[in-house]
Amino acid sequence: MPRTATPPAPTPTSRRRTSASVVLRSVLEHGPVARSTIARLTGLSPASVTDYCSRFTELGLIRESEAPRQSQGVGRPHVPVDLDDSRFVVGGVHVAVPYTTVTLLDLRGRVVAVRELRHEGTDASSILARAADGLAALLERSPRLRCLGVGFAAGGWVDRDSGTVVEHPLLGWHEVPVRELLGARTGLPVHVDGHARALVNAERLFGRARGSRSVLHLFVGNVVDAAFATNDEVHHGPRSQAGAIAHLPVPGGTEPCDCGRTGCLQAELSERTLCRRARRAGVTDGVNPMHVLTAAAAGDPAALRLLLERAHAVGRAARLLLDVLNPETVVVTEIGILHREDCLVALREGVGGDRAPSVVPSSFPDSVLAVAGGSVALDVLYRDPLAASPEAI
Ligand SMILES: [Zn+2]
Structure with missing residues (x-):
């Protein structure tokens, strides 16, 4: 698909961690929490914390978590505040090879509604149009909720700044202007990123990696890729190419890869390969990796061996x-590991x-794809809440 417009330049302000971001993150992580405690935890002045909290309350992002018993003056610093998770959601679109997951997430990253849309072909425009319609249907069923924006995630090479899927070989997508196509169909701000990076953000904001100074996420589905964050920043590299590990050689690997070599990481570990080996071993006759899990759970030794x-x-x-990047935490998303001790x-x-x-x-064993898309939009909100909040859209 040809690119139909020059992508807008990256917006550096939305990448900077602002004081507003620090305050809202503190409410997310510690709420219900007193404003005086936020000031202590963040090192910001109490007056500044009170200002931000008033602003977030006006916008409907936070609320006082209990009615004050008596007036304690302006700001009431000891009345705890918490996220208001009753008004706003973000939409999420995650495009995998066989299907798209559309979802609504609340401000805590919890799945409010989700739907899977099986692909009828791989044409990008029609997949994205169906995703936008699927989101609209979810929002229609929840008329009280207002959608702040849409996050899109997919495997392959996804460039956040231009909002483009540059290359997704398994879908045959090339230079697909996702932000433009989804934005036109939904009328909402759309944020786009690779799904390993999206899931690193989900883990940092809502999952096990909260508080980790460095985290690596390794995603092993049909696509195999990785993302790395240090000090709250996910590394993208030029045109968001960081994390492409599909063709790292696996010692002793035997699977031929599309690139012409043998034993590349993605060729060895993808769900397609798992299913092909499962078919060869007589475990399943299908292409759904969940069937291998089901067979293992029913006691099929060949299925269990393949998963192990x-x-x-x-x-x-x-x-x-780990040897290259030495992160504090490595989060792995892979179906066997998610479901079996x-x-x-x-x-x-x-x-x-010892590592x-x-x-x-992953912290999201039952909703990893649902969480991925929405987390792209939630990361933008928590990074710069005043620019991404309801008044701004
Ligand atoms: Zn390869």
Whole structure:
């Protein structure tokens, strides 16, 4: 698909962590919390915290969490404030190979509504149009909720700044202007990112990596990719190419890869490969990796062996990345590891050594794709709440 417009320049202000961001994040992480406590935790002046809280209350992003018993003067610094999760949602669109997940998330990153839309082809315009219509249908069913914006996530090479899927080989997408197409169809601000980075943001904001100074997310689905965040910033690199690990060589790998080599990480570990091996072993005759899990749960030893081998190989891949980047926490999204304790054990054996305990499964085992899309928009909100809040749209 040709690019139909020059992408707007990146907006540096929305990348900067503002005082407003620090205050709203503090309410997210500690709420209900007194304004005086926020001031203490953040190092901002009490007057400044009170100002931001008044602003967020006016906008409907936060509220006092209990009625004051008596007037304690302007600002009432000891009355706790908390997120107001009753008014606003963000939309999420996650495009995987066989289907799109559309979702509404509240300000705490919780799934309010979700729907899966199976693809009828891989044409980008029609997939995005159906996603926009799916979101509109979810919003129609919740007329009290106002949508602040839409987050889009997909595997492959996704450029946040231009809002483009640059290259998604499995879907055959090339230079798809997602922000423009979804924005035109929804009439809402649209934010676009790669799903491994989206999930790093979800883990930082709402999951296990909260408080970690550095976190690596390793996503192993049909697409295999990684994202890395330090000090609250996800690394993108030029045109958001960071995290492309699909063609890292796996020692001892045997799967031929589209790139012409053998044993590339994505070719070895993708769900397609898992399903093909499962078909060969007589575990399943389909292409749904969940069927391999179901078979393992029913006691099929071949299914279990395939899952354990895959988890162990994911562990070896995590080890490579740990050695290069040395993050405090590694979060892994992979179906076996998300659902089976023995796969988590195999993963950690694959990692080996004293770093194994720092490798953890995703915080969102049942909603990882639903959370991914919406988290792109929530990250923008928490990064610069006054620019992304209801008054601004
Ligand atoms: Zn390759």
